[in-house]
Amino acid sequence: MNWVVSGLGAISAVGGNPDEMFANLCGGRSGLRELHGIDRTPYRGRYAYQIHDHPDGHDVPGRASAFVADVIEQAAIRAGLGTDLRDVPILIGSGLRELRSAELHWRDKGDLGALSADDLHFGTALRSRFGATDTHTVANACAASVYALALAADMLATDQADSVVVAGVDVLNESMSGVMERVHPVAPDRLRPFDRNRAGVMMGEGAAAVVLSRDAAEPLCRVRAVEVGCDAHHDTAPNPEGFAEAMRAAHRSAGVAPADIDLVMLHGTGTLLNDEVEATATEKVFGADVGVPLMTAIKSMTGHTGGASGVMSLVSAVLSMAHGMVPPVVGLTDPVDEAASFRFVTGAAARHPVSVAQVNALGFGGMNTVAVLEAPNR
Numbered sequence: 052m053n054w055v056v057s058g059l060g061a062i063s064a065v066g067g068n069p070d071e072m073f074a075n076l077c078g079g080r081s082g083l084r085e086l087h088g089i090d091r092t093p094y095r096g097r098y099a100y101q102i103h104d105h106p107d108g109h110d111v112p113g114r115a116s117a118f119v120a121d122v123i124e125q126a127a128i129r130a131g132l133g134t135d136l137r138d139v140p141i142l143i144g145s146g147l148r149e150l151r152s153a154e155l156h157w158r159d160k161g162d163l164g165a166l167s168a169d170d171l172h173f174g175t176a177l178r179s180r181f182g183a184t185d186t187h188t189v190a191n192a193c194a195a196s197v198y199a200l201a202l203a204a205d206m207l208a209t210d211q212a213d214s215v216v217v218a219g220v221d222v223l224n225e226s227m228s229g230v231m232e233r234v235h236p237v238a239p240d241r242l243r244p245f246d247r248n249r250a251g252v253m254m255g256e257g258a259a260a261v262v263l264s265r266d267a268a269e270p271l272c273r274v275r276a277v278e279v280g281c282d283a284h285h286d287t288a289p290n291p292e293g294f295a296e297a298m299r300a301a302h303r304s305a306g307v308a309p310a311d312i313d314l315v316m317l318h319g320t321g322t323l324l325n326d327e328v329e330a331t332a333t334e335k336v337f338g339a340d341v342g343v344p345l346m347t348a349i350k351s352m353t354g355h356t357g358g359a360s361g362v363m364s365l366v367s368a369v370l371s372m373a374h375g376m377v378p379p380v381v382g383l384t385d386p387v388d389e390a391a392s393f394r395f396v397t398g399a400a401a402r403h404p405v406s407v408a409q410v411n412a413l414g415f416g417g418m419n420t421v422a423v424l425e426a427p428n429r
Contacts, residue, residue, distance in 0.1 A: 052304065054207055054274045055427070057214070057267035058130030060122030061366045063257035063353045064100040068125055072353075073370040076378035077400035081352045082255065083241055089225055095238035096231065099223055100255030100354025112152035116176035118258035119143060119220040123177070127216060130262035136181035140212050142203055143173050143188045144195030144219040146358040146414075151224040173220075192414030193318075194279070195219060195358035196259070197422055200365070201277040203263045213265050220258035221357030227254055242355065243382035244319030244348035245326050245390045252320045255354020259363040270427040272369045275407075276304035277422045295332040297419035298409075302336075305423035307407055309337040312344045312423075314371055314408040316364040319348025319380070320355050329411065330389035345403055347396045351381040361412030365422060368408040372426045377401045 059069045064082025066072030082100040088110030091097060102118070105111070123141065124134060132139060149171040169175045174186040191198045196219025203215035231254065232238070239250035263274065278301040282293030302308065318329055334341050349367050350356070356363055371377050379396045386395065406429045410422040 052204055052274060052276055054204055054263050054265060055267050055270035056261045056272045056274060056369060057264045057270055058126035058262035059271060059366050059369060060125030060260035061258070061363060062102065062118055062122055063356065063363065064102055064255055065352050069366050069370060073367060076349055076352055076367060077376050079379050079381050079399065081241070081381055082354065089223060089228060094228055094232055096228070098240060099253060101223060102256045110151065110155060112155050113170060114151065115145070115149050115220050115222045116170065116173055118222065119173055119218050120176050120180050122258045122260040123181070123216055123218055126260040126262050130214065130264065130267065132214065132262065134181055136183045136216065139183070139214055139216055140185040140206060141177055141183050141216040141218065142199040143186070144199040144358040144362070145188055145190060145221055146192050146195055147221050147224060147227060148188060148190065150226060151222050154224050154226065191418050193355070193357055193360055194412045194414035194418040194420040197277065197361035197410065197412040197420035198279050200263065200362065200422060201279045201420070204274065204277050207263065207265055215263050216260060217263055217362060218258065218260035219359030219362040221359050222256045223254055241382055242321040242350055244317065244321045244351050244380055245330065245386050246383045247385040247387050249321045252322045252355050255350070255356045257353060257356040257359050257363060259359050259366050261362060261365060272372055272427055273425040275306070275423045275425050276301045278304060279420045281418050291328045291332040291335065294329065294413060294419045295335050297421045298332065298336045301409070301421035301423050307423060309340040310343050312407050312409050313403065313405045314368060314377055315344045315346045316368050316408065316410045317346055317348040318411045318413045319350050321350065325413065327387055327389045329413065330387060330393070334389065334392060341392045342394050344394065345377050345396050345401055346393045347378055348380045349378055351383070361410060361420060364412070365410045365424070368410055368424055372405045372408065375402055375404050377403050377405065
């Protein structure tokens with residue numbers, strides 16, 4: 052595989068475009084704020100990594116569609132596609148899609164104004180804004196956007212397209228807030244990936260997009276491999292063996308060894324089980340070279356952006372290649388034993404040349420995805 056990324060788009064709690072987001076990530080700026088748009092009365096948690104665009108503090112329908120359209124436009128313009136995307140396939144990874152709009156419909160007893168049931172599908176907004184006619188949503192939990200990237204690579208390989216837009220998006224909703232209340236003994240006050248004293252995951256809002264193309268005049272990076280798998284080990288608990296095999300397969304497909312990798316963008320959700328599993332699998336695969344790459348986890352600043360998180364990490368990795376900077380893991384002071392050998396970036400961003408980067412994304416149901424990227428001039 053040797054496709055190129057020719058455009059980037061991103062919006063998160065720490066920035067409204069890729070450059071702003073990356074600058075704030077490198078500055079160690081957290082997007083954690085008081086929860087807005089959702090009635091906090093039933094919940095213990097008072098904070099989230101939200102995009103604060105709520106008018107008068109109230110939530111409105113259609114935010115996920117608006118965010119994903121914004122980042123697709125950013126990426127398409129950067130790639131030279133413009134805003135007429137009627138002939139360009141668009142693949143979107145999302146865990147929750149427009150569930151928040153459905154919740155508001157129920158809460159407001161059906162009063163959604165001009166919003167209709169058709170607007171719960173991203174294709175409606177994308178057709179209106181870009182003339183897009185070939186849109187698909189992948190709902191493979193938190194690995195969804197990297198699954199979409201793999202599907203895009205398949206489309207290029209089978210001559211179905213010359214360029215494919217790949218995006219991910221998720222926004223906060225009351226259903227997920229309720230779930231989070233049930234899985235944490237205490238409500239976390241921040242997300243601290245791989246720290247011994249972490250209290251659990253916290254959700255974030257955001258969207259990210261890339262344009263994957265056969266070639267480009269000014270490629271931002273090359274995608275050497277995207278490996279996906281589903282080990283079906285457990286409904287929610289990840290399996291280190293399944294994830295380790297996904298990493299090995301990605302390395303084989305990319306033609307790289309662990310010692311060749313300069314940066315690992317860890318999934319790093321801060322959950323009480325996932326971090327140890329990801330660390331165990333990574334140490335097993337990298338072996339004696341586990342201390343070679345720098346490792347970071349941007350969810351410590353963006354929160355867990357669900358289906359968007361994989362492509363959001365990919366956007367950050369591409370910008371690390373461009374600028375020779377790696378954002379830190381905020382709040383990591385006492386790593387878990389399983390990650391004791393990792394070369395974490397902490398405190399401040401690290402100046403470091405990045406020629407090869409690995410992006411991890413895991414999802415419920417044993418969904419394991421790994422992408423290997425290469426700098427365009429390597």
